[in-house]
Amino acid sequence: MTARSGLIERSEELRLLARLTGDPLQGPGSVGLVVGPVASGKSGVLNALCEEAGRSGVTVLRAIGAQAECHTPLSIVGQLLRQAPITTERHEQVRRLLAMCERAVAEHPAAVGPGQEPWLLPSDLVQELCAVLFELSTVRPLLICVDDVHHADALSLQWLLFLIRRLGTAPITVVLTERTSAQHPHPAFHAELLRQPNCLRILLGPLTRQGVVQLLESRLDAERADQLAARFDALTGGNPLLMHALLEDLRTCTRLPSEQRPSTLGAGYAFSQAVVSCLHRSEPSALAVARGIAVFGESCTTHLLGQLLDLSPATVECVIRGLESAGLLEHGQFRHPAVRTAVLHDADALDLSRLQHRAAHLLYTQGAPERAIAERLLASNEPGEAWSTRVLCDVARQALFDGDADLARRCVEHAHRVCTDRRERGEVLTLLAGVEWQLQAGNATRHLPQLTAALRAGELGDRHSVVVVKYLLRHGRITEATAVLDHLLAARGRPVEGRTTAELQTVRMLLTSSYPGALAELPPFGPCTVDADRAPAAVRADPQLQAAAVLDEVLSGCAGENTFLGAEQVLRTIRLSHRSWEQAEFALLALIYGDQLDRAAVCCDQLLSRIGRAAEGWRPPLLALRSQIAFRQGRLVEAERFAKTALEEMPWQGWGVTIGLPMAVLLMAQTAMGKYEDAAELLSRPVPQAIYKSRYGLHYLYARGEYRLATNNPHAALDDFLICGEMMQEWGIDLPTLVEWRAAAARVHLSTGNHQQAKVLIDEQFKRLRPGPSRSRGIALRLGAAVAELRYRPSLLRQAVDELQRCDSPVELALALADLGYAYQNLGDHKRSRTMMNRAWQLAKEHSAEPILRGLSSMFCDVREEAPQSAAAAPLAGDLSDAERRVASLAALGHTNREIARELFITVSTVEQHLTRVYRKLKVTRRSDLPGELCLVSTGNSASYA
8 A cells, every 4th residue: 555645745755856857958858657546646746846847947748648538549649749839830740740640540440449559650750749849848948747647548658658768868857647556557558667767656645644734724723723633534544635625515514504514524515526536536446346335334345346346356455455545445444434425326326226236135145144135125226036025024023123113114115115026015015014003003004905905816825814804803894804814714625824823813812802793704713723722832832822812711701810920921021013912912901801900000011111112003002001900990090191192192093993992991081080071072083883893892882881871861871881781791701890881780770769670780790700809899899788778788888998998999999988988877877977988088089080079078068178187197097006907997997896807817806905905006995986097908818917
């Protein structure tokens, strides 16, 4: 590589060249050859030399070689002789001589083509042309300069060599400049020139760091020059042309408004054009090699470049060394991204596209990382092939996993755009819809027309057809979905791959849990699939099928602790992708419908916290489920917030039938909070008709019934609840924890005085409850008290309070406490009645349950005044031990000592001992004086008591 030189060294070189133009009578004629990489300042040195010679009285003749004239005979000779200060007669003689040379060339045109040796002109003609200059030098010393001699034509080079060999003591100096090159275009001329004893060869290189500083100081103030020197040096490698271009951009930048200025140094127009100029002025293969390096990027190797450009590795290495000496490359890579950008922008779009595709294929055959291959494919618009489609899809899936949403979308969109195989195109379209769903669920809707068209055309395999079925179901196109499933299920004699078998099983469970109305339109699933219990191990191991089985156990009433542990395991290990949404939904619904609300809330919050840019599509449906959890927990404000956010983050048309869930929760939350106008406005919005064939329709109908009941329309409310019940019974998912339609219908009958029918519904509700404490059991106990004799109501309501405390359901607990207070009032126990009412009022106030507050305030005008008094005893209650607090809480609710003993699995004597200590610590003398906040202490069981 040529050593770098600075401005000081350049001055020395100028003085060295200037010596050649001194008094020629003191010595023989001289020849100077200035060699350097492209844009290294060769022309600048020559210009300075010509100016100095002109001031010294030397006659200067100058010619410039041009690539466009490299095959024009005697182009250099003509430039020089036409400048010569000779008489008109002599000019006419020169014109005739040149014409004779042209005729000689015309007689032998093939002899001046590429690769021909430049020894073809008759020597007499050459001698006569040289004689013109020798005659001129007798008047004054002569300086002949030829810039870019590597572009000179062969005949001009023959003439120059003839002249140089005969300089002798003539006062003539010849100075040539040429670009360093891996392979000289005229090797014979070059070799002959360097053999001349009077030839001085001077090498130029890029500016040194000190040279960079000096150049900047000549244009900028010293402080600014020092600040920019390192950046200019790193960006240009000391290339003077690039340096001047940067300075021009800097001047232009200062005149622009701040918002229009380039963001980085090197992003200006002048620099970009200078880079392109350097490459076009370099040897022909330099531009191709630069484009190859720009295409390959960090994956570039000499071997790959050679294959891409059909060049030998040795040639590629020589070109790279030349580009490094020119300051464009460093260690085989561009010094700055701005250089790469300029190279790419200079290329023809079609040619660059082909080059990118060829580079991608070379990387693929070399086993390069798929992401590197995909980057080249994304920059190409060539028709896709099987390998390229597969690479783009694989990279898209990995990008989603890595959180690179933009790359994932670009890969799959590009694969779909360039894919030419119809079957592959359909599969890519399925992946594209999935990626869109994962990034923004509502956007997947726009691909449904293309997906259904691909289905009809038979361009999707079974596995992808099943995926499309899920999209169709989600968006309410149940008839189309069942038609596709019917086709898949009817293929009885055709073998079905294991993956499709598992997905068909998942779809069957999805239909059972979420779209049971569509099952009646389908044949049995048995002929082409197998029961989950008898499925092959590879099928049963499918995560989606496992999650679906967990939900199936809950809906069939067979769930146990292992079921819920399985659901939690699914949610802890799930990967956030479009293919795993049903898996997450099944597991969360299993916890929700299994009354495991605390577990469901924790798991749902963990999933929400894991969502990044590559899984934004998960947020709205997850928030919808989170709102349902919050509502069932009695957290009305949270439920409203989650549901509103879900509906805001995804367009309404993007939800399809699933919009029934967030709408239902928002409607119920607003109804429970007394926001009847907001609820009415929400209810006025249309929903898809297909919603009534889905589980989402059950929630919507139930929410509408609650609103109608709250706004004094009990008969319409009863219709909604009973329709829910009919649908659930018909679909075989009549589970109280799914939709409590019996409890709701019983409330309607109670409001209209039909206690007998209410009792029938409540009794049936009890029969369907799973063992153990639950929110549904607490609600059923509260309603059961309403149809029981007055003397039995406190006992039932205390049980309801116990259940609802265990399940942490504050709004339902407030209702149970209010009913308990009303029962105590009817029994004449006014003090205990006020205690229950006050605590009910506190809970309702805390959770914004305005209708409960209004009901309590209208029935008991002193509730709000006495509420703070109960809180005053809190410090005293804090002195109790856990065991004493549990006993005291049951006693405050009105339980007898025997009932407390049975509840906590202790003896009556132990209860009496605890109560004695409680009375002493709280300074009360009887059970009715116990503070009201004790009513909300969780009673637990014998294990927690101990």
